[in-house]
Amino acid sequence: xxxxxxxxxxxxxxxxxxxxxxxxxxxxxxxxxxxxxxxxxxxxxxxxxxxxxxxxxxxxxxxxxxxxxxxxxxxxxxxxxxxxxxxxxxxxxxxxxxxxxxxxxxxxxxxxxxxxxxxxxxxxxxxxxxxxxxxxxxxxxxxxxxxxxxxxxxxxxxxxxxxxxxxxxxxxxxxxxxxxxxxxxxxxxxxxxxxxxxxxxxxxxxxxxxxxxxxxxxxxxxxxxxxxxxxxxxxxxxxxxxxxxxxxxxxxxxxxxxxxxxxxxxxxxxxxxxxxxxxxxxxxxxxxxxxxxxxxxxxxxxxxxxxxxxxxxxxxx
Amino acid sequence: xxxxxxxxxxxxxxxxxxxxxxxxxxxxxxxxxxxxxxxxxxxxxxxxxxxxxxxxxxxxxxxxxxxxxxxxxxxxxxxxxxxxxxxxxxxxxxxxxxxxxxxxxxxxxxxxxxxxxxxxxxxxxxxxxxxxxxxxxxxxxxxxxxxxxxxxxxxxxxxxxxxxxxxxxxxxxxxxxxxxxxxxxxxxxxxxxxxxxxxxxxxxxxxxxxxxxxxxxxxxxxxxxxxxxxxxxxxxxxxxxxxxxxxxxxxxxxxxxxxxxxxxxxxxxxxxxxxxxxxxxxxxxxxxxxxx
Numbered sequence: 001x002x003x004x005x006x007x008x009x010x011x012x013x014x015x016x017x018x019x020x021x022x023x024x025x026x027x028x029x030x031x032x033x034x035x036x037x038x039x040x041x042x043x044x045x046x047x048x049x050x051x052x053x054x055x056x057x058x059x060x061x062x063x064x065x066x067x068x069x070x071x072x073x074x075x076x077x078x079x080x081x082x083x084x085x086x087x088x089x090x091x092x093x094x095x096x097x098x099x100x101x102x103x104x105x106x107x108x109x110x111x112x113x114x115x116x117x118x119x120x121x122x123x124x125x126x127x128x129x130x131x132x133x134x135x136x137x138x139x140x141x142x143x144x145x146x147x148x149x150x151x152x153x154x155x156x157x158x159x160x161x162x163x164x165x166x167x168x169x170x171x172x173x174x175x176x177x178x179x180x181x182x183x184x185x186x187x188x189x190x191x192x193x194x195x196x197x198x199x200x201x202x203x204x205x206x207x208x209x210x211x212x213x214x215x216x217x218x219x220x221x222x223x224x225x226x227x228x229x230x231x232x233x234x235x236x237x238x239x240x241x242x243x244x245x246x247x248x249x250x251x252x253x254x255x256x257x258x259x260x261x262x263x264x265x266x267x268x269x270x271x272x273x274x275x276x277x278x279x280x281x282x283x284x285x286x287x288x289x290x291x292x293x294x295x296x297x298x299x300x301x302x303x304x305x306x307x308x309x310x311x312x313x314x315x316x317x
Numbered sequence: 318x319x320x321x322x323x324x325x326x327x328x329x330x331x332x333x334x335x336x337x338x339x340x341x342x343x344x345x346x347x348x349x350x351x352x353x354x355x356x357x358x359x360x361x362x363x364x365x366x367x368x369x370x371x372x373x374x375x376x377x378x379x380x381x382x383x384x385x386x387x388x389x390x391x392x393x394x395x396x397x398x399x400x401x402x403x404x405x406x407x408x409x410x411x412x413x414x415x416x417x418x419x420x421x422x423x424x425x426x427x428x429x430x431x432x433x434x435x436x437x438x439x440x441x442x443x444x445x446x447x448x449x450x451x452x453x454x455x456x457x458x459x460x461x462x463x464x465x466x467x468x469x470x471x472x473x474x475x476x477x478x479x480x481x482x483x484x485x486x487x488x489x490x491x492x493x494x495x496x497x498x499x500x501x502x503x504x505x506x507x508x509x510x511x512x513x514x515x516x517x518x519x520x521x522x523x524x525x526x527x528x529x530x531x532x533x534x535x536x537x538x539x540x541x542x543x544x545x546x547x548x549x550x551x552x553x554x555x556x557x558x559x560x561x562x563x564x565x566x567x568x569x570x571x572x573x574x575x576x577x578x579x580x581x582x583x584x585x586x587x588x589x590x591x592x593x594x595x596x597x598x599x600x601x602x603x604x605x606x607x608x609x
Contacts, residue, residue: 024435031434033511041425042440044481049447052455052462059458066461113347116340126595128344130588132351137591138584139540139559143566144354147361147573156357159374190351195484195533195602202602223336237606244448244607252451274453281457282548290457298454305449309607 053298060292066285077292088293090268091276094181095251098272099304101185103250106192110242113193114200115227129201136194145187146260149173177269180261184270187256192249196242203238207231236312243308251301254278273297358584361577362386369573385574392565392575398554400561407539407557410475415534417480419527422489427515429486430493431501441490445607447483456548463549474549479538485530491604492526493519525597532598536587558583 028035060077064070081088117128135142148156151172158170173179215230232239254274257263261270264279273293281290356377361369363381393400428434429441452459459478460469468474496519504514520527540559550556562583566576591598 027435031428031432034428034432034434034437037428037511037515038425038440041421041481041486044421044477045444045447045483045486047462048459048478048481049452049455049483050443052458053450055458055461056455059461066464109347113344116344119340128348129595129599130592131348133591134355134584134588135351137536137587138355139536139587141354141358141580141584143563144357144577144580146566148354148357154374156374156376190354193351198598198602199605202599203606205599206603223332235606237608240607241605248449248451252453254453277453277457281460287457287461294454294457298450301450301454302446 056291056294056298058291059288060295062288064287064291066287070288073288077289078296080289081292081296087268087271088273088276091271091273092296094268094270095253095272095274095300098181098185098188098253099247099250102188102192102253103247106189106250107196107243107246109189110193110197110246111200111239114197114204115231117201118204129198132193133197135191142187142191142256143259145183145190146174149183149260151175174261175266177265177267180265180269184253184257184260187260188250188253191256192246194245194249196238196245199238199242199245200235203235204231207234240309240312243312244305247305247308248301251297251304273300355584358577358580361573362581364574364577366574385578389565389575389578392572393561398556402554403556403558403561406472406555407559410472410557411535411538413472414476414479414538415531417476418482418485418534419530421480422482422485422530423520423523423527424515426486426489426493427519430490431496431498431519444483444486444490448487452478460549469549470551470555472550472555475538479534482534482537485534488529488533488601488605489523489526491606492523492601495604496522525600528594528597529601532587532591532594535590539583539587 059070061072061074062070063073063076113132117125117132120128150156150158151170151174153159153162153170155170155173157173158167161167162170171179173183211230211234212226215226220226220229252274253272257265257270257272257275258278263275265271274297277290277293277297280286280293284290360376360378362385363383364378365380365382365384368375368379429437463469463474468477500518500522501514504518509517547556547560558579562576562579565572565579
């Protein structure tokens, strides 16, 4: 017979004086089917997600070009990154600037939009969800932005501005360091209503309707109070999940930057930590140095996520 | 009653008309911004050549024609690698990757959600932590691992990491936690093995969840030719439509029509899948929250 899983507090027959280790082993044996079931996923997960993190940490202390055996150089890569590599520092500045703008904006917009959409009737809601989620669904259709922001007078933005005589001659949007970052931010915001947006809509739809009625009786007068006192506190789990997704993606920006502004972009105006990483990892094959860039990025992502999680736990407390 | 108020009928308590209007305007403005590039794709895909070259350019198509689609077809039949090969590559990567991910992630999610055994909480914590950093962090060392396994320049370099993506496992686990224990216990008492419980009871119940996983995974792999593909796949005959599309687009303004036609074909597949499964997706996402 297959053993039933044990409830908390339920007693199991146990041998007297069995060591902790032996108990663990018998527990493992009892659940061997479970390990078989999780094995395929976790094998891949460990090899392609967990192992690379540790490998990256290790390789970041070496000089490695994929051909010769790596030699240990200690903190040298990190020293070079932070002291001698001006372009890296520019990339860090760009990335943080970028994340500080797109992260919070996209997070708030995701929530507000989900909240507004939730007020619509079901049919309209389905259409609105599709309209707002379509950019993410359409993969790299964001290349159409290169046509909209095209530098000649055929570019739609230029044509529009020329028509209304707001500019005298076409602007090279994607070649002018002055505009590159702003355009990347706009396009990234366009793309940012993704997983967390869906999570918010779904979270709102599954909320307990009686809470609102009770709130109305208890003197909640308008939708804004309802939002603050009822909706936000009960959405906490989704808010935490959304924050993780939004933070992670706003630090990882690269594809949009390279597609729109080219690689490398003019005067490195659209250079981010990830594009710097691609430069050393995929083009120059300086794996040690690239790994130290990756490790720094890993630290930034994980650190800001844990920090925001801590802050969000205070919502509604 | 204003049109906005009519549209925004929800639960009627605590709603002011001014607020309705304000939110409606916000929604309309943002919706316009979001839809603009997609309208652009659709409109340009049907523009005849004289309208594309017209100056100043008009945003919307005047005399729609299907010329761009036939041009695209002719352009593609002249390439060194036949277009059907790019299509096969895209479909192969998207289908195998999605199927593998759904099966393997569900298989792993069931024990994590419903069974207590040594190591389960550690494993799940690692999965949650991995949501907190992007795959780009590991791409350099992944390249090294893949070259040791001889996976570089094969489909598997794109497919296998996608199978082990953590978002899918996370969502699946959250959803499976909602399955009542009594259902599983009843099956156990009837003598079902764990595998049978998983396949016959759990999987049918979590249909909305695997439809969601299909959306996310398919959507990621469908466009994978661009980012992951160009990094790990070099051979022309293994590249995806996405890459071919980039090549047409690089042809400049004269190629705008065919490339918009190709873009329209590319984006319609994931959008159609989403429209079909939308309600199921939202059902899954409602359980996605992180509890402290």
